Structures are given as C-alpha cells and as structure tokens.
Amino acid sequence: MVHDLSFEVGENDYLYIVGENGSGKSTLVKSLLGLKAPSKGKIELGDGLKLREIGYLPQQQDVRKDFPASVYEVVQSGNLGSRGFRPFYTAADKKRVRENMELLGIRDLEKQCFCDLSGGQKQRVLLARSLCATKKLLLLDEPVTGLDPIVTQEFYQLIYQINKESKIAVVMVSHDIESAVKYASHILHLQETALFFGTAEEYKKSEIGKEFLGGQSACLKN
Amino acid sequence: MFEKLIEMFSYPFMVRAILVGVMVALCSALLGVSLVLKRYSMIGDGLSHVGFGALAIAAAANVAPLIFAIPVVVLAAVLLLRISGSSKIKGDAAIALISTSALAIGVMVISMTTGMNTDVYNYMFGSILAMSSSDVELSVILSAVVLVLFVLFYHKIFAITFDETFAMATGVKANLYNTLIAVLTAVTIVLGMRMMGALLISSLIIFPALTSMRVCKTFKSVIINSAVISAICLFLGIAISYLWGTPAGASVVVINIAAFIIYSIIGMIKNIKNWPLT
Numbered sequence: 001m002v003h004d005l006s007f008e009v010g011e012n013d014y015l016y017i018v019g020e021n022g023s024g025k026s027t028l029v030k031s032l033l034g035l036k037a038p039s040k041g042k043i044e045l046g047d048g049l050k051l052r053e054i055g056y057l058p059q060q061q062d063v064r065k066d067f068p069a070s071v072y073e074v075v076q077s078g079n080l081g082s083r084g085f086r087p088f089y090t091a092a093d094k095k096r097v098r099e100n101m102e103l104l105g106i107r108d109l110e111k112q113c114f115c116d117l118s119g120g121q122k123q124r125v126l127l128a129r130s131l132c133a134t135k136k137l138l139l140l141d142e143p144v145t146g147l148d149p150i151v152t153q154e155f156y157q158l159i160y161q162i163n164k165e166s167k168i169a170v171v172m173v174s175h176d177i178e179s180a181v182k183y184a185s186h187i188l189h190l191q192e193t194a195l196f197f198g199t200a201e202e203y204k205k206s207e208i209g210k211e212f213l214g215g216q217s218a219c220l221k222n
Numbered sequence: 223m224f225e226k227l228i229e230m231f232s233y234p235f236m237v238r239a240i241l242v243g244v245m246v247a248l249c250s251a252l253l254g255v256s257l258v259l260k261r262y263s264m265i266g267d268g269l270s271h272v273g274f275g276a277l278a279i280a281a282a283a284n285v286a287p288l289i290f291a292i293p294v295v296v297l298a299a300v301l302l303l304r305i306s307g308s309s310k311i312k313g314d315a316a317i318a319l320i321s322t323s324a325l326a327i328g329v330m331v332i333s334m335t336t337g338m339n340t341d342v343y344n345y346m347f348g349s350i351l352a353m354s355s356s357d358v359e360l361s362v363i364l365s366a367v368v369l370v371l372f373v374l375f376y377h378k379i380f381a382i383t384f385d386e387t388f389a390m391a392t393g394v395k396a397n398l399y400n401t402l403i404a405v406l407t408a409v410t411i412v413l414g415m416r417m418m419g420a421l422l423i424s425s426l427i428i429f430p431a432l433t434s435m436r437v438c439k440t441f442k443s444v445i446i447n448s449a450v451i452s453a454i455c456l457f458l459g460i461a462i463s464y465l466w467g468t469p470a471g472a473s474v475v476v477i478n479i480a481a482f483i484i485y486s487i488i489g490m491i492k493n494i495k496n497w498p499l500t
C-alpha cells in the first residue's frame with residue numbers, strides 16, 4: 001500500500017520513479033493511468049492534458065509473444081484514444097504513425113510481424129505506439145527489462161532525446177538508480193511512501209541518495 | 223458430380239442452408255480470431271451446450287427456437303465473462319460448469335417430453351434440413367448485424383485483443399468490448415448450431431483462426447483469410463453433406479481439418495525458405 005504520497009510533474013520534466021519490488025510502483029502507475037482510483041486524495045491533470053492522452057509503455061511481459069500483428073498495426077493502435085467513437089483512422093492519424101516510426105528508426109520494419117522482432121526492436125515499436133497516444137506525457141513502466149546492456153543504453157538515449165527534442169515530459173518507473181541520476185531531471189524514491197522527491201542534483205546530495213548510490217557502487221567494487 | 227452440384231441449388235432448403243451457413247461461417251471466423259488469441263476458445267463450446275439446453279426447452283414448451291435460445295445464450299455469455307473476471311472460479315472451470323449443467327438440463331427435458339429421437343440427433347450433429355424459411359430471415363439479419371458491428375469496432379477489437387492494459391489506458395472501455403464480443407459470439411453460435419450441431423459448432427470459431435495463423439503474420443490478413451477459409455470450407459462441407467448424406471457439421475469440420483493441414487504445410491515451407499535469414 002502506498003500512502004502519503006505527493007509529487008508533481010511539470011512540462012518537459014524527466015521524472016524517474018525508483019524503488020524496490022513491492023514498493024508500490026505498479027500501483028502508482030495504475031492510479032496515474034486512471035485504471036485504479038486512489039483510495040484518498042486525487043490526481044490532477046493540468047494544461048488540458050486528458051487521462052487518455054498519456055502515452056503508456058507497459059512492462060514487456062504484458063505483451064503477447066505469438067500474436068499475429070504487423071509493426072504498423074501495433075503502432076497505429078496508439079491512435080485509438082483520440083478516435084473516440086469514430087470507427088476508422090484518418091489520413092492525419094496515418095501520418096502520425098509514419099512520423100513516429102521514422103523518429104524511432106523502425107520505418108523499414110513496418111510490414112514485419114511484431115512477434116519476429118528482437119527485444120530492443122519490440123520496445124521501439126511499443127514506444128512509437130505510446131508516442132502516437134500522447135503529445136505531452138510518456139509513462140514508461142520498467143521499459144528495459146529483459147534487454148541486453150547495449151540495447152538498454154541505446155533505449156535510454158532515445159528516451160532522453162525524445163524528452164529534450166520533442167518536448168514531451170517523461171515519467172519512467174525503474175529500479176535502475178544509476179541511470180536515474182544520469183538522465184532524470186527529478187527523482188521520486190518510493191518505499192510505500194515518498195522517501196525522496198526533488199531534482200536529481202538534490203538527490204545525489206541527499207542522505208538517502210548517497211546511501212543508495214554508494215551502496216550500489218560498493219556492490220560493484222566487490 | 224458437377225450436375226449434382228448444380229442440382230443442389232434447385233432445392234430451396236439447400237439454398238437456405240448455404241446462405242445461412244456462409245453468413246454464420248463469416249461471423250464465427252471473424253470473432254474466432256479474437257477469441258482464440260485471448261485464450262477464450264472454449265467459450266464457443268460452452269455456449270453451444272447452453273444453446274442445446276435452450277433449444278430442448280424451447281421444443282418442449284413449443285416456442286420458436288431461435289427467439290427463445292438467443293436471449294438465453296447471450297445471458298450465459300455475459301455471465302461467463304463475469305465469472306471468469308472474478309477470481310473465485312477460474313474461466314475454464316466456469317465454462318465447464320455452465321456447459322455441462324445446460325447439457326444435463328437439456329437432456330432431462332428431452333427425455334421427459336419427446337424422448338431421444340432424430341431431432342436430438344440433429345441438434346447434436348447438425349442437419350442441412352434444419353433451416354425453415356422464417357429462420358433464414360432472422361439469421362441473415364442478425365449475421366449482417368454481427369458483421370457490421372465487427373467492422374465498425376475492428377480497430378478497438380484489435381487493441382483489446384493485442385494489449386488490454388494499453389487499450390484501457392488510452393480510454394477504450396475494454397469490458398464493454400469484451401461483453402460485445404461475447405454477445406456477438408452467442409448470437410452466432412445459436413444461429414449456426416442447428417446446422418452444425420451443438421457438439422461441433424465451436425469448430426467454426428476455432429479452426430479458421432488457427433488455420434490462417436499458420437501462414438499469415440498480420441492481424442488484418444489473419445482476419446481476411448479466416449473469413450475466406452471459413453466460407454469456402456462451409457460451402458464444400460455442405461456440398462459433401464448433400465452428395466453423400468453425411469451430417470452437415472461433421473462434413474464441414476472434416477474440410478476444415480484438411481484446410482488446417484494444407485496451411486500448416488504451407489507455413490512450414492515458408493519457414494524453411496526464410497530459415498537462413500532468421
């Protein structure tokens with residue numbers, strides 16, 4: 001159970017939500033997406049952001065492995081939120097699909113089956129889908145789980161670039177504290193309640209930050 | 223042989239059987255892709271048993287079979303989804319529970335009224351003589367509604383089949399569409415079950431989807447292929463049933479098995495060709 005938690009994400013921020021397994025990260029993600037109502041308090045969306053306009057990237061094991069779907073079909077399903085009750089996609093939707101595929105360098109995979117892709121390619125496709133769903137905020141739930149170290153670093157770079165160049169705020173749920181202090185503008189350290197919330201610089205200087213970062217590098221040395 | 227096939231179309235009951243059969247085959251093929259991928263294949267089997275029970279009661283009470291059976295099976299479909307949603311009884315167990323209950327009630331009703339006769343045999347294994355002309359009208363209208371709804375909600379059905387959590391996060395009411403799929407499946411099963419038989423109607427849902435997935439790798443091509451395969455297999459099955467006097471349901475399933483084997487072989491050849499690349 002997560003309790004007494006208060007934080008905010010501003011325009012163009014890059015927030016890392018870090019914490020151990022069972023610290024309440026997934027519950028928080030569900031609440032942010034509106035799939036689970038918080039028992040107390042509320043989540044406010046400013047600047048005309050609507051709930052369905054959050055670009056969500058689920059954990060990889062949520063997505064089926066033997067599913068017959070082309071890359072194009074998967075990316076296009078990101079446009080669904082803005083469709084409402086209209087049944088078909090418009091030319092503008094299709095343009096958006098192509099632009100996002102180009103941005104992530106997966107245009108040449110367009111006709112391939114999603115199930116035949118490598119782990120890193122799959123995450124790019126799902127990221128393109130999330131980008132179709134949003135103009136303002138990406139919510140990524142442990143996006144690098146199961147990726148090898150090189151692909152992981154590429155993926156972090158890519159998200160950093162999207163945050164800077166496309167001016168999209170990013171909320172990244174992760175247990176990778178090292179990459180958090182490297183890329184984040186803000187950090188929320190979760191352990192059923194907020195152990196820390198502030199900018200990444202402050203986190204590095206804080207007691208808890210030193211403890212966790214120091215702990216990790218000590219482990220690496222041993 | 224060819225003359226016999228032409229002759230087949232001169233009988234009104236054959237034209238009715240082919241018309242309704244092809245419509246039902248199209249509906250079940252489309253819905254089947256989503257059901258198979260969501261691991262709900264057995265729902266078709268469960269609902270057909272409920273349909274059997276409902277038809278038995280309708281016959282005993284002397285009411286029009288379709289008018290009575292459709293609401294009952296739709297209700298069962300919604301109930302099945304609700305039960306599988308709650309964690310107390312798991313989905314597969316819930317289906318087995320409801321389907322065997324309905325079958326038992328159906329058998330009890332039949333044995334207390336008409337007794338086990340040819341009608342019961344036809345319910346179980348299907349008959350091309352099952353469709354009266356008033357049934358045809360209702361069947362064609364309802365299958366047309368199923369097809370139109372499927373096309374209108376195609377993209378949403380893709381989204382909730384592929385990734386329900388993401389679909390919900392983008393504001394798609396997944397529960398609503400799951401219920402819609404279940405209701406459409408229920409209607410399709412009731413329409414097709416007297417021709418295909420209660421024991422075999424679920425094959426119309428499962429076979430075309432699995433067959434086309436041997437070869438096709440995109441959702442759209444799987445959907446289109448399933449629909450085409452399903453309609454062709456149904457037509458050939460009915461023709462066999464007419465030519466050799468075999469039960470309609472079993473004949474259609476045999477053709478579907480043949481199609482599945484052919485597609486599996488094509489799929490394997492394709493994989494071998496691509497093998498050095500992957």
